[in-house]
Structure formats: structure tokens, C-alpha cells
Amino acid sequence: MAIFFDDPVQVLTQRFEAAIRAAFPAVSGAVEALISPSRQPQFGDFQCNAAMSLAKVVGGKPRDVASAIVAKVDLSDIAEPLSEKSIAGPGFINIVLRGDALASGVVGMDAGTGLAALGVVPASKVETVVVDLCGVNLAKQMHVGHLRSTVIPDAIARVLERLGHKVIRQSHLGDWGLPIAMVTGKLMEELNAGRIKPEALTLDRLEVMYREAQAECERDMKGMEAVRRYGLGPKAEAELEAQVSWATENFTRAKGVLLKLQSHDKATVAVWQLIYDITMRACIETVTRLHANVTLEHTAGESTYSEELAPLVRDLLDRKVAEVDQGAVVVRVPGLEVPCLIRKSDGGFLYATTDMAAIRRRVQKLGASRVIYGVDIRQSLHFQQAFGAAIKAGYARLPDGSDAKLEHAAFGTVLGNDGRPFKTRSGDNVKLWDLLDEAVNRARAAVNERSSGFSEEERGKIAEAVGIAAIKYVDLSSERSKDYVFDFDRMLAFEGNTGPYLLYALVRTRSIFRKAAEEKLDGGWRDAAIVIKEPAEKALALTLLRYGKVLESVAQSTEPHRLCVYLFELATAFSAFFDQCKVLFAPDEATRRSRLRLCDITGRVLADGLGTLGIPTVERM
RNA sequence: GUGCCCGUAGCUCAAUUGGAUAGAGCGCUGCCCUCCGAAGGCAGAGGUUGCAGGUUCGACUCCUGCCGGGCACGCCA
Secondary structure (H helix, E strand, C coil): CCCCCCCHHHHHHHHHHHHHHHHCCCCCCCCCCCEEECCCHHHCCEEECHHHHHHHHHCCCHHHHHHHHHHHCCCCCCECCCCHHHEECCCEEEECECHHHHHHHHHHCCCCCHHHHHHCCCCCCCCEEEEECCCCECCCCCEHHHHHHHHHHHHHHHHHHHCCCEEEEEECCECCCHHHHHHHHHHHHHHHCCCCCHHHCCHHHHHHHHHHHHHHCCCCHHHHHHHHHHCCCHHHHHHHHHHHHHHHHHHHHHHHHHHHHHCCCHHHHHHHHHHHHHHHHHHHHHHHHCCCCCCHHHECCHHHHHHHHHHHHHHHHHCCCEEEECCEEEECCCCCCCCEEEECCCCCECHHHHHHHHHHHHHHHCCCCEEEECCEHHHHHHHHHHHHHHHHHCCCECCCCCECEEEECCECCEECCCCCECECCCCCECEHHHHHHHHHHHHHHHHHHHCCCCCHHHHHHHHHHHHHHHHHHHHHHCCCCCCEECCHHHHCCCCCCCHHHHHHHHHHHHHHHHHHHHCCCCCCCCCCCCCCCCHHHHHHHHHHCCHHHHHHHHHHHCCCHHHHHHHHHHHHHHHHHHHHCCCCCCCCHHHHHHHHHHHHHHHHHHHHHHHHHCCCCCCCC
16 A cells, blocks of 8 residues: 655655665765656656766766665655666666555645645745735826736735745835826816816826826927037027926926925825825726736835935945945945946935835835845846845845845736837837737637627626636746737637636536536545546646645746646646546546546646636636 | 847747756647537657857756847936
8 A cells, every 4th residue: 555645756855865875875965866757758757866966976887876776765655666677868767656656645635725735835934025016107007017017926926825925015106206296296287277177087197197297397408409519590499498498497396396295295295195096096906807916005105215215325325335426326236337326416316215225124124034026127237236235235134144035036028029019009008908808808709609508797707717817827928037929819819828728627627527416426526536547647647746846936936937837737637638538437436536536636726726826717618 | 338138840938947859839731529618639740959169977958259139237217
């Protein structure tokens, strides 16, 4: 009888490490068994790759080392007997698990509950992790870029939570500074002049005003220079001078508004608050539709740091962490050519200043030992500077004297079919809401075509879930630091490696139980013994058993696409199993119950995995 | 000019952080629904991993130099 175990990798690691110690007692220090699932079935189920590196240490031939390990390792209760034939190539040891051992592993996935469900091993050291995500700006719609900055870090946060870590989401809202003051000033004028009623104000209108306000402060210095250099005449010069002085006037007024905001002037703050409320209402609506866990409580805008900036710079100057350079205040970061600029020569602060304050708050007040930034890769230099400066300043210092891990989970750009950043034909950013609409509309067409027997309302719900799943899966499924080409046709083809394919596999794991109930064949499977005989059953079991390790790898690497790849492989293994192994019409009662239980566990891993990615699921489609 | 990232099948992407004969999907060629959901499964064709060296028992992965593309580079955020 096979022993009871959850994770073959863990059991094999223990057995092989013991064998290595026994075979080579002279080897000091840690030994690594280097157990991994085999890539191809012909090389067995798992392999031990320790012999090659060990040969160097003990000074023998790798294959002899492998023989020595094989002679010492005891796998009789869980694997086919090892022999010289198990040693292949330069010294790989191939391991074929026994069906009953595999079965007990799958049954083991059902033993845990809560965080320990489905073979997941909760983190032994619970970390407090701040995940920076979303990053929207006041008076601006969410656009394609925010798809990534919301979906990717939310998935990372969910994986960490799934492993039992304490996660604090923080949306670093762009709600402060001169641009915000500009639009605040402009809105005040419009309101005072009675041209806009507060209750009729929309985010679209605000965004237009934002752009106008910025344009009105834009001084055409290049034009001015050109006019002077080429002597284009007094008329052109006069026109430009008028433009520049007008823009300067607007600029000065905006600075005045910023000062009023900073001094908490009631009327000004009230208008700012109006912009804030309208923006956040729209933002939360979009994020909710995206099935991302981002709420108002997660919002920590730049404005909340504004009072801390001046003292922070003073602190750094006092402690000689920062220095004055050409009138500005900079922190020189070891290993970086360009210093981190934290105060302009006019006394204003920069976003690096705010980010340093944010790191300080996140580590010192929120207690994070790890801070993960889900932000565009183009800001990587900025984060190198900010992280380096914060560490130099001691702001990331933990009670035990080490520094918190500061990580930039950088993502690439969403491109259009032309290979350029995804924009509308007129060159504007695509509104995230419109993008979701388009995905859902296309999903609806597919649902109408393929799904029958659903009410209008049900079809709507399915289309919504399928569309959102498709769009999120595309964003999560390729390596995050790379750019990817956004293509509705491919994404909603619903074939191959897509969100809908995964939903389809999940739905099939569920529908078998509806069918079983109809046929009165749904009894006795819940505690049934699992029997692994067919190749498709074995492949499915081996895939199921990898789940916990995959989550750990995502938590460590902050790369959600690994979970996507895994779920696709699981869905594929299930589809093959479902095709090749009759469940309800299995040859005997025991096999039917075993296979029903396999369907159930597969369905729950798929649902758990999709949920951990933040992808919505359906029961039927 | 300096720095960072990328280059894998016709196209879009993987490759268990250095492991075996580089895998999927789309597209292409064939099969498989009187049979649990064909948004599925099975099989086939398709590769000098940009190029040239180096380290290693072993390199898509690490190092050096080129070629090609992208991005970022102190007073915007």
C-alpha cells in the first residue's frame, strides 16, 4: 500500500536527499536532490538531476554517482523499482510513480481545507506585502494602460493572499500637483460663471477640461525662438508674445490654485473633492466590472503625502543623505549614473519625493517587508532611483535591520496590430470601459451563436463573464515585462490558449455532474478511491499535483503568466482525459466514481486558479 | 552618447530560473460526434533559438562583442 502524501516533489526530494547523504557521507553542507517533473513522458514522471553537479563535488563520473544514489534510495512504496535503466543521458535518474501513489497524492489534495485546500501549502512565514496597483489620475478616464496596472498586480496580490500572506493594496492615485491644480482652477471658473452645474458634471467633461487647462498653460517657447532666429516679422512676434504672456498668466494662476490647495482653502478643496468623487466613482465602476479587488479603501493618493514632503527633504539634507546640486536637491544612489531628484530648484517636489514618502509609510507604518509595484516598464529607471534612495535613507529598514524587498513588477506596452502603442484611429487613448464593452459584445455574439437553451438574461451574464475573462487572460498570459499585441479576433476566437477555453473546460467538469444526476449515477464518488490506469488519467493526475508549486513560483517571481500556462495545461489534460476516458459509462462502478472525483477536483483547481488570477467564471456557457 | 529591455516555427507566445530530442495555440493537411458539451480530441508538416565567440558534463537561459528593434535618460508625473 502506498504511503499517503500530497506533493511527490517533496516526498522524492526527502528520499533522494537521504540517499545522497547515505551514498556520500563525506559531502558536507546542504545537498540538493533537484527533483522536477519530467518534461516528456518517455523520461518518466519525475527526474532527479543531482548526479551531474554532485559528480563535480565528489570527483567521480556522473553516471557512477547516479548509480550510487539509485542503490541507496528507497522508493519501493511509491514508485516502480529503479535500476541501471533508470539512469539516462549524462546521469538523469528517471522515476515512474506507481498509480496508487499518484492516486493517494490526488486524494491528498482533498485533505486540506481553507488555504490548505487543493494541495496548496500555506506560507510558513507570513509576510506583509504592499502591492501598488491601478495608478489612475484625477480627471482622467481609465485607459488601456490601466488594464495592465490593475489586472497584473491584482493577480499577484491574490496569489499572495491565496498562500496566506497579508496583502495591503495601495492605489497611488495621481491627485496632486500642478496639473491637478490647473484643472481645479479651470473648473472653479466654469462653476463660478455658471457654465457648469456640479450635478451634471461627468468624467468625460472633466477630461476635456484637463486637456484644455494644460494647453492653456503651454507656452510656445520653441515658436518664439524660431520667430526671433529667422526674423519672421513683427506681426508673428507680437502674436507669439501675446500667446506666451497669456499662457504665463494661466500658469501663474494654476500655481496660485496649488498654493490654495496646500493651505486647505475651503472653496478650492471643495472643487478638488468634486473632481475626486467623480473620478473615483467612474474608476471603481470600471474596476468592479474588471473583477479586480480595488476599492476606495485601497486608495492612497499623492495628496496624502503632500504634508510629508518638505520635512522628508529636510530630514535627508540634515542627515547628509541628500545634497544640493545646481540649486536642486538630489540623492546619489550607488551604482546609478543619474542622481535621484527630490526637490526642484524652485522648491517644488517631484514624483520621486512622493515615492520615497510612500516607501517610508509602507514599510514603517504599514509594516511591509515586501513592496511590489505593478507599473509600466518605462519607469524602471525611476524605480531604481527611488528604491535606491529610500534604502540609502533607511526608509526601507525593517526592525531586524534588513531592508524590505522593493520590487518593480514591470509590464510592457499594449500594442495595436500595427505594432505601435494601442490607440484609436484619431490617436487618442482607448477608454478601458469601451474596450470591455467591445470584448463583451463580441462574446455575446459568440454566446448567441453557440449556446442554446439560455434566457436572454443568462446569455448576458455569460457574455459578460466570457468577455472579461478573455481580456484579462490575454493580459495575464504572456510574460508581463514584454509588450503584447492586442487582437480581439484572436482573443475571442475562443480556441486554444484563451480565457474562454479555460471556462469551457471548467464548465465541462461541472456539466458531467448534472448529467450524472439525470442518469442517477451521481452517488458515492465523494470519498471514492481514485484509480489511475489510463495514460490520460495519469497525465491529469500529474498535472493536478503541480498546482501548489505553481502558486509558490508565481508568488516568488511575481509572474502570473506561469499560473495561466499551468491552467491551460490542466484544461488540456482534462480535455484529453474527458475525451479518452468515459466517466459515466466507465467499465465499472469503481472507475466511474474515481473519474467523477477526478472531474470534481479538476474543476475545483480550475476554479481556484481562475479565481486566484481574478478571472470570472461561469457554471454553464 | 550612456543605460535598460527584447529578438524562439509563416503569425502570436511558452520552455519548471543551467537539464535530455526547444513545446503550445492560430493557420495549413488528414482523421474523430447513433457515444458524458466539437468553444473539444488525435495525428502530420513546419526550427542553425538574430550573428560570432566564451564558461559548463550540459546554454533559449550565464559572460563578451557585433547586428536589428523598442524604451528611458536631474528640475513633467
